[in-house]
Amino acid sequence: MYKSQLLTLFIDKEMEADVADCLIQFDSVSGFTVSPCFGFSRESAHLNKAEQVAGGRHMLKVEVIHNSEYVQAMLQALNALNGRNAIRYTMTPVLDEGHIVQKTVIASPVGAPPTKR
Numbered sequence: 016m017y018k019s020q021l022l023t024l025f026i027d028k029e030m031e032a033d034v035a036d037c038l039i040q041f042d043s044v045s046g047f048t049v050s051p052c053f054g055f056s057r058e059s060a061h062l063n064k065a066e067q068v069a070g071g072r073h074m075l076k077v078e079v080i081h082n083s084e085y086v087q088a089m090l091q092a093l094n095a096l097n098g099r100n101a102i103r104y105t106m107t108p109v110l111d112e113g114h115i116v117q118k119t120v121i122a123s124p125v126g127a128p129p130t131k132r
Contacts, residue, residue: 017108
């Protein structure tokens with residue numbers, strides 16, 4: 016099993032604060048990303064009338080890279096939240112992760128090429 020995993024959640028906008036509070040409590044989560052998305056589904060019974068007319072619904076996509084040891088505890092904590100709709104999720108192994116750090120360019124005297132540090 017991979018040490019790091021990407022947990023992707025699809026949630027109602029109304030659940031954003033509760034999900035954020037839930038995820039941030041885990042030491043294995045240093046942060047996460049929340050993005051708007053529009054979801055389509057063949058299961059339209061849970062859609063309100065406006066969503067049925069539009070053919071789908073506006074949601075939020077939450078992406079969390081975490082240590083795979085904590086996944087069951089995270090899913091149990093998320094399961095305890097009460098929302099209008101179920102939270103859909105996917106789990107993807109993370110093959111590699113890190114930070115790409117840009118070099119700082121230092122100004123040089125006139126006529127000399129810039130130096131990198």
